[in-house]
Amino acid sequence: MNKSVRKIIKDRSNGRCYYCGEQLDRLFHMDHFFPKNKKHWLKNEKLMMKTFENGNCPINLTDIDDLRNMVPSCPRCNFWKSTLLVSAFRGSISNIVGKLLKYNNKFNMAVSYNMVHISHDSLVFYFENDEMKYKHYEIFNS
Numbered sequence: 001m002n003k004s005v006r007k008i009i010k011d012r013s014n015g016r017c018y019y020c021g022e023q024l025d026r027l028f029h030m031d032h033f034f035p036k037n038k039k040h041w042l043k044n045e046k047l048m049m050k051t052f053e054n055g056n057c058p059i060n061l062t063d064i065d066d067l068r069n070m071v072p073s074c075p076r077c078n079f080w081k082s083t084l085l086v087s088a089f090r091g092s093i094s095n096i097v098g099k100l101l102k103y104n105n106k107f108n109m110a111v112s113y114n115m116v117h118i119s120h121d122s123l124v125f126y127f128e129n130d131e132m133k134y135k136h137y138e139i140f141n142s
């Protein structure tokens, strides 16, 4: 993918990771918002539909590499999301604290001594913030 296309994609989210919102450097990844593994997302079609307010997926299944489906991501979020739909990615991240509390004694120690504050707010991706959600909606409906 050439540099100017990468810049257009990066600028869609103000140069930040589409998911965590971290400032991206030049080594950012291009993530398929709807994963390339079609088998996986057909299986999760209901979850996929929830992603859009109007309930319609604007991207043709045969056109997964459509630029509208490409979002900028930091390497960490891109690897973690892997072939997951956003809904499953959210679930996977949401489970992290529970697993740490269950299995990680050092984490529990840090919590006990108020070195870590656990938020009970639901996870909001960067693209879901007040400014970005309209941009996101426009891109996928253009």
Ligand SMILES: [Zn+2]
Binding pocket: 017, 018, 019, 020, 021, 022, 073, 074, 075, 076, 077, 078
């Ligand atoms: Zn990220």
